[in-house]
Amino acid sequence: MLALSGLTAGYHGGTALHGLDLDVPAGTVHAVVGHNGAGKSTLVHAVAGLVVPASGTVRVAGTDVTGRAAHRIARAGVGLVPQGRRVFAGLTVAEHLKVSHRPHRSPGAGSSAWTPDRVLGLLPGLAARTAHRGGQLSGGEQQMLALARALLGSPRVLLLDEPTEGLAPLVVQQIRELIATLAAEGIAVLLVSPSPALATDCADAVTVLTSGRVTAHMTGNTARAHPEKLREALSLATP
């Protein structure tokens, strides 16, 4: 569903991501793990069209979307949950859902179209907060709202940038379960995080990124059976 080939991107002539190859089939979770500055957000932004790749390709369900504007990539079926949530402090939850809902869903989304009611059914904590403004929500509630906003575009590919950053263990557990639920719906999930535990818990495949390069790759089953292998790969990844 998401296929990256030789993806290279950076800033001001410098390179932060070097020739990344990565496939995320529908219904699976691919975790990219790396330390601060490894290039995780650059990867997510290059897929979402917020950073223009210097070279390489981004394909969504076989369509080359490389270099397209972010809104066109969203329309092709890519949803982004950005690092830091980025909810609007002055808008209520209901207003967020209203402005995020795209009834004209992405091609191929089929029966998986998301409506505000369906999103609130998945996220009952938000359903009790529809009149609250973004700035009045807890960190966990803001994370759920950021997820709701992305789902309302009925994405085929979901990009999660550090979705558990700064959240309590109970909320982290909820997010793990939500990721599994969304993958079971057929969504291809690309998750980037510094947390090997999150990757180990919910990924089908795990890639370690070090200074913008892939330095290790393993299946989720290997990471679960031998968590020390992932920890070791990450300790070797110190920039």
Ligand SMILES: Nc1ncnc2c1ncn2[C@@H]1O[C@H](COP(=O)(O)OP(=O)(O)OP(=O)(O)O)[C@@H](O)[C@H]1O
């Ligand atoms: N807007 C920018 N302008 C210039 N350089 C940037 C910009 N954003 C990121 N970088 C640089 O690109 C490299 C990769 O950064 P990136 O944010 O992708 O890493 P990350 O793995 O997401 O880190 P973190 O976990 O801290 O969010 C770093 O060296 C960073 O300083």
